Structures are given as structure tokens and as C-alpha cells.
Amino acid sequence: MARLSRSAVDGLGTVVRLGLAAVFLVSGALKVVDPAQTRIAVRAYELLPPDVVGPVATALPLLELVLGTLLLVGAFTRWVALAAAVLLVVLMIAVAQAWARGLSIDCGCFGGGGAVAKGDTRYPQELARDLGTWLLALWLVVRPRTALSVDGWLRADPGAQWRVAGNSVN
């Protein structure tokens, strides 16, 4: 396999970062515009006590938007990607337990969600998609250096102190 130059891999990393950002921004936006549906989707997992469903349904889309925004601009890339990866693992566990318990729900990953007819569940596809997204996040955890990022802009700054925050992989 041909060795890719460092800047080529940085560019590839940018594509990964923007892709992951798009996933989180889109999923967050679709949930945030339909809060009632999001509550139904969260409740459908039958995991949380009724009092907790509301706060989670409010916070989850906001968290997705925050992660998506930070990924878009490429700030704290490694830590944001780590948070995204952890969130995705939590969501995959939630979907897997719904599947295992025989609930028939839509994951509501990109808006929608809630109960669906028995034959209309799509657990394998949903999990595969989440796994794919998780791999994107994993890339950025392992190699957070990307082109066109705030991290890069700071890295290029001789006086910057953010290096210690672990943003630079030199």
C-alpha cells in the first residue's frame, strides 16, 4: 500500500471529522425541532423512569448539536470524538437492549422514533449505522489531527498553550 503523506491523511481526517459533524448536527437538529416526538422516542426504549424521560429528551439533541458544532470547527477534536464515541456506545446499548427485549420501536436516531409494527423494526441496520459512525469517531480519537481545524490553527501558533490540552499530535 502506498504511504500517504501526512497532509493527505490530515485531509482524510478532515473528511471524517466533517462527516461525523454532519451526522451529529443532522440528528440533533431533527430531534430539536420535534421535541414531542423526541420524548416519545426516548420513552419507547422503556429504560428510563418517567421523570427522567423529559430531561433526557431535551438534553440529548442539544448534546448532539454541541458535539456536531465542535467537530465542524475542529476544536478539542480528540476529546469531542471520545465523547461522541462514548455517546454512540450508550445509544447502541439502548438499541441492542430494545432488540433483545423484543420491543418493536424505531431508534429515533434521526428524528421519528417510538413504537412501530412488529415487522417494521430495523435493528440490524440501525446498529450497523451507529457502528459506522462510531468508527469515524474512533479514527479521530486515535488521530485527531485534521486540516482546516481550530486545533490546527492553534497548533500553528508558536505561543499557544493549548498543546498541553492534548490537541496536538506531532
Next chain:
Amino acid sequence: MDGGERAEDKRKRQAAQAVTAARGSGGGNRGMIAGIAIVVVLAVVVGVGLWLQNRNKPDALPVAIPVAAAGVQYPVSAQGDAIVTGSPQAPTTIDVYEDFMCPICGQFEKLYHPRLAQAAADGKAKVVYHPVAILDQLSVPPGYSTLAAGATYCATEADIFPRFHDSLFAAQPAEGGQGWTTAQLQQLGRSLGAGDTFATCVKAGAQQRVATATANASRYISGLRPDHRFGTPSVVVNGAIINISDEGWLDQALSANRR
């Protein structure tokens, strides 16, 4: 080029150099600039997100349930857990299983109710309504499905079923939102000419009756469906479950009469 213009050029060049120098030596400031910019952007994102989430809070429902216009007239009678409309001798029997909270039932009503009512009025079909409650958890507070289903029994006894039923679907509460209250259902009955018996009946509720009706419907429908599921709306024509996403189902059901 005269001296004035040259001096102007020089001044511009110096200014540009100064800016470049400032940028280059700005050093440690970048962290602060980035930090402030990120905080501002995130604040905007979260702020807009919160605004979007609170924008469409289901408004408090109007004080009174809007009364649906009177439609075509057809005979109505209670028969166990079901409400039979149209002539019992009609050649086709259409059983409709509905939850008053179910949005698809609301769409179903919009699409098909006028023709179902007409078929009942013309004696072409016996249309049997089975109010059930499977979405009690989707109203705030929970229980609107049961309350509304129970109230339709009262409305049938008070002889106001058609417009009571139509009003509840025409002004269907949003899924996940506030449902109509007992008092509002009583008021709707009064507007339609029902007396105190109706109000007492709605207040008493029909939890047991609705629960039994729902359990019976669930057993019956899941037995008919290949996937053994029960959902609303479910429609059964002459004992056979119908796929209502196939839009021609009602025409087919009614045209079968002519054979």
C-alpha cells in the same frame, strides 16, 4: 502618479504589514480568541436549540371542544363493546378499531369517515366502531384514550354518538400532549344536547369496560393478522382484516355488495 498617491500607497502597505505582524506575533492570543469564539458559537447553538424545543409547546387546548357539524343521519345502537351504525341488515360489515389518541386514526377518519357515514346512511354497510385504549401513555396526564373511549359509550346511550365521535377526531389532541378533560367532554355532550345522565356517565368513566373491549379487540385482531399484532386503526370487512394503506379498500368493500 503624483506624490500624494505614492504616500497613500506607502501608508497602506505599512498598515498591512502592521496587521500581518500583529497576527504573526499574536501568539498566545489565539487560544483566547478560539476559546471565546467557541463559547459564543456553542451558546448560540444551545440557545437556538432550546428556543426550537420550546417554540411548539402544545398550547393549552381551547376551553371548549369545537363541535363538529352534523353529517348524514344514520341509525346508531350499542352492542356490547361496539357501537353499531347503519342498518344491521346491510350486506357489508365494516369493523373499525380506533384509539382517540392515535394520529393515524385521526388521518383515517379524515380520509374515510364521510364515506363510511354515507355508506351507513344509505344502508350499504353496517359500520361498527370499537373504541379501544392502547395509547393511554401518550397523553399528559396519561389516560385520555380510556377517558375518550368510555365517553363514547356514554354518548351512544345519550344518542349523540356521531357528532361526539366526529368532534373528538376533528379536534384530536396532539400525541404526547394534553388530552381533553372530563369536564371538557361533559361540556361537549351538553353542547350536543345530552343531559346530566351523560355527564354522570363520563365522570364515572368506563375503565373496566374499555380495558375489556381493548383486550377483546387485541385478541381478535391479532388472531386475524399474519404478524399477530394489534394496532390502531384496524379495519375488518366481513371478518377479513384490511390493509388500509391500500386506498381502494373501501371501494372494494362496498362494490362487493353488488355481487
